[in-house]
Amino acid sequence: MDLKDLYRDVIVDHNKHPRNFGLIDPADAHADGHNPLCGDQLTITVRLDGDVISDVKFEGSGCAISTASASLMTEAVRGKSKRDFDSLHDQVHDMLTHHDSTIDPSSLGKLGALSGVREFPARVKCATLCWHTLQAALLNHSQPVSTE
Amino acid sequence: MNASLHSSAFTAKVGSVEVTTIRRDFPILNQQINGHPLAYLDNAASSQHPQSVIDAISHYYQHDHANVHRGVHTLSQRATEQYEGAREVVRAFVNAHSTKEIIFTRGTTEAINLVAESFIRPRVQPGDEILISALEHHANIVPWQHVCKHTGAVLKVIPITQQGEVDFAAFEQLIGPRTKLLALAHVSNALGTIVPVEKFITVAKRHGVPVLLDGAQAIPHSMVDVQELGCDFYCFSAHKLCGPTGIGVLYGRESLLDAMPPWQGGGDMILTVSFEKTTYNQLPWKFEAGTPHIAGAIGMAAAIKYLQTLGMNNIAAYESGLLDYATDQLRRVPGLKIIGTAFHKAAVVSFVIDGIHPHDLGTILDSQGVAIRTGHHCAMPVMTFYKIPATARASFAFYNTFAEIDQLIAALAHAREVLG
Numbered sequence: 001m002d003l004k005d006l007y008r009d010v011i012v013d014h015n016k017h018p019r020n021f022g023l024i025d026p027a028d029a030h031a032d033g034h035n036p037l038c039g040d041q042l043t044i045t046v047r048l049d050g051d052v053i054s055d056v057k058f059e060g061s062g063c064a065i066s067t068a069s070a071s072l073m074t075e076a077v078r079g080k081s082k083r084d085f086d087s088l089h090d091q092v093h094d095m096l097t098h099h100d101s102t103i104d105p106s107s108l109g110k111l112g113a114l115s116g117v118r119e120f121p122a123r124v125k126c127a128t129l130c131w132h133t134l135q136a137a138l139l140n141h142s143q144p145v146s147t148e
Numbered sequence: 149m150n151a152s153l154h155s156s157a158f159t160a161k162v163g164s165v166e167v168t169t170i171r172r173d174f175p176i177l178n179q180q181i182n183g184h185p186l187a188y189l190d191n192a193a194s195s196q197h198p199q200s201v202i203d204a205i206s207h208y209y210q211h212d213h214a215n216v217h218r219g220v221h222t223l224s225q226r227a228t229e230q231y232e233g234a235r236e237v238v239r240a241f242v243n244a245h246s247t248k249e250i251i252f253t254r255g256t257t258e259a260i261n262l263v264a265e266s267f268i269r270p271r272v273q274p275g276d277e278i279l280i281s282a283l284e285h286h287a288n289i290v291p292w293q294h295v296c297k298h299t300g301a302v303l304k305v306i307p308i309t310q311q312g313e314v315d316f317a318a319f320e321q322l323i324g325p326r327t328k329l330l331a332l333a334h335v336s337n338a339l340g341t342i343v344p345v346e347k348f349i350t351v352a353k354r355h356g357v358p359v360l361l362d363g364a365q366a367i368p369h370s371m372v373d374v375q376e377l378g379c380d381f382y383c384f385s386a387h388k389l390c391g392p393t394g395i396g397v398l399y400g401r402e403s404l405l406d407a408m409p410p411w412q413g414g415g416d417m418i419l420t421v422s423f424e425k426t427t428y429n430q431l432p433w434k435f436e437a438g439t440p441h442i443a444g445a446i447g448m449a450a451a452i453k454y455l456q457t458l459g460m461n462n463i464a465a466y467e468s469g470l471l472d473y474a475t476d477q478l479r480r481v482p483g484l485k486i487i488g489t490a491f492h493k494a495a496v497v498s499f500v501i502d503g504i505h506p507h508d509l510g511t512i513l514d515s516q517g518v519a520i521r522t523g524h525h526c527a528m529p530v531m532t533f534y535k536i537p538a539t540a541r542a543s544f545a546f547y548n549t550f551a552e553i554d555q556l557i558a559a560l561a562h563a564r565e566v567l568g
Contacts, residue, residue, distance in 0.1 A: 003515045003566060007508075012568050016503075037523055038507045039537025061537060063505035064567060123511060 005116030006123065007064065010072070015064035020057045020074035032144040033060075033133030035125060040066045044133050051081050053138075058130060065114075065123050070130035072111055082138050089131050096127050160469075162546050163462030170458070170547050173198040177547060184517025187552035192337055192365060192496050192543030193521050194387045197451070201390060204450035205443045215439055217416060231442050234449035235432070241452045242382065243373040244399050248431035251398040251405070252440055256364040257287040259383035259398035260331070262435060263360055264291035266411040267381075267404065268329055274300030277326045279357075281306040281314045282533060283336040283343070286526045288362045292331065301328070308533060312339040312488035319348060323355050330359045334366035334382075338527035338541070339488025340471075340496030342366070349378050358404070364388055364396075368545070369467055369494045371460040374399050386444065390545075391451035395444030398435070405431055412437040463546045467495040470544045474553045478542075481560050487539050495544035498525075501560070506540040509563055513540075516559035518552075 027045035034041045042060030046053055056078055058070040073092075077085050088108075095103040095115050105112030117127045125147040133145045160167040171177050176196050179186050188196060208230065214223035216231045235247045244250055253259040268278065278292045282305050289303075296303050304327075306319045314332070323330065330352045335342050345361055352359045360381040363372060367384040374382050381404075385396035400408075410417055410428055414437035419427045428434050455463065474497050478484055483502035500506065510522035521541045524531045531537060542556060 003512060006511065007566050012566075016568060036528070039505075039524060039531070040507075041537070061505075063507035065508070067505075120511060123507075126507065 006120055008113045008116060010110055010113035011064060011068040014068035014071040018058075018067055018071040020071065020078075021059060022057045023059050024055055024057050029137040029140065031133050031137035031141060033129045033136075033146070034144045035062075035066075035129055035146055035148045037148050038063065038126065040126060040129055042066070042070055042130060042133060044070075044130065044137050046134070046137050051083070053077050053080055053082070053085060056134070062129070063123075063126050065117060065126040066129050069114055069127040072114065073130050073134065076109065076111055077134070085134070085138065089135055092131055093128060096124055160466070160549060162466045163459050165458060167466075167547065167549055171549075173200070173454075174547055175199060175202075181517040181519070182515050184555070187518045187548075187555045189542040189544060189548065189552065189556060190519045190521050191368070191545040191548075192340075192388070192525075192541065194393065195368060195390050195545050196547070197390055197392075197447075198454050200454050201392070201447050201450045205392065205447045208443050208446050213442070216442055217433070227442055230446050230449075231440065234445035237449040237452050238397055241372075241456070242367075242397075242399055243375050245375065246402055249399055249402050249405065251400065251432045251435045252445055253383075253396045253398050254394055254441070255385040255387070255396035256362060256383045257291075257396075259381075259396055260287055260360065260362065261291045262398055262411050263381050263383075263400070264295050266408045266435075267358075267400075268292075268301075269295050269299060270409065272299045272301040272328050275326060276301045276328045277304045277324070278302070279304045279306065279319075279322060279327050279330045281319075281332055281343070282308045282529055283312070283314060283333050283339065283341060284331075284527070284529070285333060285337050285362065285364070286528070287364075288331055288333060289529070292329075302326075305529075308530075311490050312336065312341045312530075313490045314341075314343050314348075316344075316347065320351060323351060323357060325355075327352075327355060327357045330357050332359070332361055334361045334363045334372075335369065335494045335496075336488070336527070336530070337365045337496070338525040338530045338539070339490065339498055340365075340493040340543075341488060341490035342370075342492040342494055344492070345377065345379070353378065365494060365496070368455075368463075370464050380404055386448035386451060389448075389451055390454060391448035392441075392444045395441045395448050397448075402431065405435070408435075410434050410437070414438045416440070458546065466546050467544055470548055470550070470553065471495040471497070473550055474542060474544065474556070477553055477557050478560075481557065482564075484560070487534055487536065496541060497543075498539040498541045500536055500539055501563075504563055504567055506538040508567060509540045509560070512563040512566055513556070513559045516555070516562055518556050518559045520556070 024045040028048040029046040040062035047055040105115035212226040358380040363384040368389040382399040387393040417437040506522035
């Protein structure tokens with residue numbers, strides 16, 4: 001187990017300086033995510049231009065993995081259509097949860113830095129929380145999301 | 149005091165036994181985790197087992213296993229003797245008046261649920277009150293919420309102070325003619341606070357209110373005498389005191405247990421069964437439906453004997469030294485805040501560090517061989533009170549060393565390096 005696989009420089013940077021941190025008000029879509037066992041909670045707000053995510057922000061508190069994952073996600077999905085988001089969501093989810101994932105982390109740009117998480121099973125839920133939450137926001141789900 | 153000086157300048161002992169000798173009794177402690185010696189500091193979640201406990205369980209399965217209270221054959225008699233022998237060991241350990249007062253359960257949680265369902269639920273009316281404190285583990289909250297939901301009784305909560313002590317003055321205001329039970333943690337699992345239950349019991353008795361104590365965190369650290377305490381129910385789990393999981397104890401005052409209806413029905417708890425009428429077994433078996441965790445009871449008795457050999461007072465004294473040293477060292481860590489600073493504490497330290505989430509601490513400390521608990525510790529109202537999502541918690545046992553505390557402190561410095 002190499003800790004540097006988990007806490008890569010990109011992750012540490014996005015944890016210390018989260019991008020797109022805050023709330024969009026008024027928002028076209030929003031959802032809450034909450035992992036009560038570890039104490040991670042976040043709110044994601046989205047502005048839509050037709051089918052395209054024109055702006056997205058997150059707010060809340062969580063561990064370095066959940067904070068960095070949310071920060072990286074907001075950078076990666078801005079300007080994407082809902083359909084492109086779904087595709088990216090599936091690729092990231094596959095990379096995070098499958099040891100034998102065929103997704104090449106380098107094809108996902110900075111998001112590839114999250115690939116080390118799959119070696120730490122207890123931490124996968126931290127990285128996936130924001131992705132499920134944004135998905136719920138885009139589907140207009142009103143129940144808070146949990147990945148525990 | 150210099151950390152390395154402290155850990156090498158004297159021989160740590162529990163009573164007259166060196167801790168290095170004690171550690172040899174615990175095979176699990178002698179291993180490397182992620183290239184570092186294991187420092188197991190998660191004893192409040194579950195403690196480890198001496199070889200004598202492992203051997204007792206193993207011996208039972210290899211030589212003596214059969215069902216209890218059933219057959220006339222030799223193995224059944226041996227199993228029954230050992231199972232009931234374990235009950236006597238537990239009785240003596242907590243100084244109960246009789247083995248009729250010692251009910252084996254799956255653990256503290258089941259013991260509390262038994263009292264909630266069998267003792268309290270039939271006795272409360274809408275508007276009656278059950279009194280707990282804001283320190284409680286979920287196991288001493290949720291069973292009472294169930295009772296309240298089904299009966300119209302009301303759950304009242306004694307507040308805690310910023311130090312993490314149960315507010316005695318507020319308690320005296322809250323207890324009253326509608327109070328049907330006081331259910332208190334003896335020691336807080338999240339903060340380590342030792343609750344001065346004696347003075348709460350004195351007041352409860354004056355009001356004629358029965359008292360249940362959740363002793364899960366108290367029993368591994370101190371001598372518990374239920375008669376001296378004067379409580380009506382005392383609940384604990386074997387796995388916090390070096391015994392197996394899946395077995396625990398409800399101590400109940402005999403007169404109360406006698407009047408309580410059985411909770412679960414099945415084998416062992418009956419005398420006669422017909423389709424028209426069933427008569428129940430006597431105490432304590434009335435509350436032990438089904439084949440019990442026989443090996444668990446035997447393992448628990450072996451654990452108690454091990455602790456008694458060391459002496460509970462010696463254990464308490466040594467752990468108090470560990471707690472003082474850990475508290476002192478942790479206070480020097482930049483940005484670290486200890487949560488729960490009660491005057492009397494068991495060997496549990498909860499803390500948060502500026503800019504580092506407890507969950508990250510848990511992972512980084514594990515990479516350095518240090519096992520601690522992170523999260524809400526099944527005490528979410530305590531976290532809400534301190535306005536924090538979670539804490540990191542180091543909890544010590546008599547087999548821990550001062551060097552392991554140094555290892556914890558070094559690992560915390562490493563966490564700061566990793567997360568920048």
